[in-house]
Amino acid sequence: EAGVAQSPRYKIIEKRQSVAFWCNPISGHATLYWYQQILGQGPKLLIQFQNNGVVDDSQLPKDRFSAERLKGVDSTLKIQPAKLEDSAVYLCASSLEGTQSNQPQHFGDGTRLSIL
Amino acid sequence: QKEVEQNSGPLSVPEGAIASLNCTYSDRVSQSFFWYRQYSGKSPELIMSIYSNGDKEDGRFTAQLNKASQYVSLLIRDSQPSDSATYLCAVKYIASKLTFGTGTRLQVTL
Numbered sequence: 001e002a003g004v005a006q007s008p009r010y011k012i013i014e015k016r017q018s019v020a021f022w023c024n025p026i027s028g029h030a031t032l033y034w035y036q037q038i039l040g041q042g043p044k045l046l047i048q049f050q051n052n053g054v055v056d057d058s059q060l061p062k063d064r065f066s067a068e069r070l071k072g073v074d075s076t077l078k079i080q081p082a083k084l085e086d087s088a089v090y091l092c093a094s095s096l097e098g099t100q101s102n103q104p105q106h107f108g109d110g111t112r113l114s115i116l
Numbered sequence: 117q118k119e120v121e122q123n124s125g126p127l128s129v130p131e132g133a134i135a136s137l138n139c140t141y142s143d144r145v146s147q148s149f150f151w152y153r154q155y156s157g158k159s160p161e162l163i164m165s166i167y168s169n170g171d172k173e174d175g176r177f178t179a180q181l182n183k184a185s186q187y188v189s190l191l192i193r194d195s196q197p198s199d200s201a202t203y204l205c206a207v208k209y210i211a212s213k214l215t216f217g218t219g220t221r222l223q224v225t226l
Contacts, residue, residue: 033214040124040218041218041219042120042204042206042216042217042218042219043160043204044216045213045214048213056213089159091159091160102148102165102167102208104150104162105150105162105214106162107152107160108159109158109159110159112157
């Protein structure tokens, strides 16, 4: 079974520039998550999709971050404009079902973002 | 605010010893519990899940859950240098998101 695919693996940009990340979940997984992991911390949920609908985006900084999952499969996360504090690893995860279930989440390799 | 707390470590154990990693959580209305292993520069990898009180064993790993005391632990028997990593505890609260602790760094020494 192929895992969660993410690209790019690394990205370096200057502050105020924009950046986009892509994620393709495990086949058949209805729920997709984007996490931000700052060095030395655990992953923090940014947004959760169930198919192509948003379930939870309460911790997404909506003034600069946006995400979509138009066809209920792959997803993109965008930051515009980037700030220095956005330097982190952005992790995508997927699971079979969503909020009411106990299904574990499986993570992709992440995108390491550095803001100069 | 629901929280998950872990000692950041590092926890240092000699090769072959038992490593004991602990996690406490703040809310009794919790649903399921997960342990993830994260090597430096890599993504979290699921190693154990536990849903009911008691012990659950999988190879060298044993997860222990005590909902009354609000803690979950992970025991690693016969620790190997390849077990050196950060171990993340994650708690799924009912109708809510998965909440991660900050992780405990484990070092297995030769």
